[in-house]
Amino acid sequence: MRAAAIITAAGSGSRMEISTNKVLLPFGGGTVVEAAVLPFANPDKFQKIIITYSPADKARLQEVLKDIAVPVQFVEGGSTRQESVYKGLEALATDNPGVVLIHDAARPWLTEELVAAVLEQAEKTGSSVPVVPSINAMKVVDEKGLILHHLKREQTFSAQTPQGFSYTGILEAHIKAGKENFSAIDDTELWDRYKGPVSTIPGDTANKKITYKGDL
């Protein structure tokens, strides 16, 4: 069974301090979002790509993504990443893919190899997230700015996207979170809370997320 992908492009990019959506900025002869979507444009592996958008960006996103080799569906995002992903999952109900990969449009350095590795692991175990070891010492800090805990570096990792899950499993996790009004940092947190531990695979240090101006 072929998979589906949800690419989250509805963010406001407030930390970038620019008026344009960062995913529409120029990148490698195209735009950031094109580079983030292209590794999924393999019709043998993916049956559909969902792009979640903010209304102001819809026309431009449609224009830059018009030649993708897999059917692309545009779904208006919500006010949070979690809400946007849930809307994307709902939009896949009739396609009912076996596995869905959820990716940030702001990660343009993604490779086809990492997509294939996430897909393979999610098909095997139901969940998959690429992680890279932390390069800095990680601290838990309280609201007064004081360090509460020093985390063991060998046990701290940065979670990347794409994050892959069984479609029915992650949809169920989102529905349960909605009922409990639980908000998560990403989909692995939802999976962990409602389905069980998430399988990690080695990430790619080049697969960075554009968050601040200097990241580009």
Ligand SMILES: C[C@](O)(CO)[C@H](O)COP(=O)(O)O
């Ligand atoms: C999902 C994510 O990329 C994992 O590292 C990250 O949480 C997304 O963060 P954003 O601030 O919502 O872009």
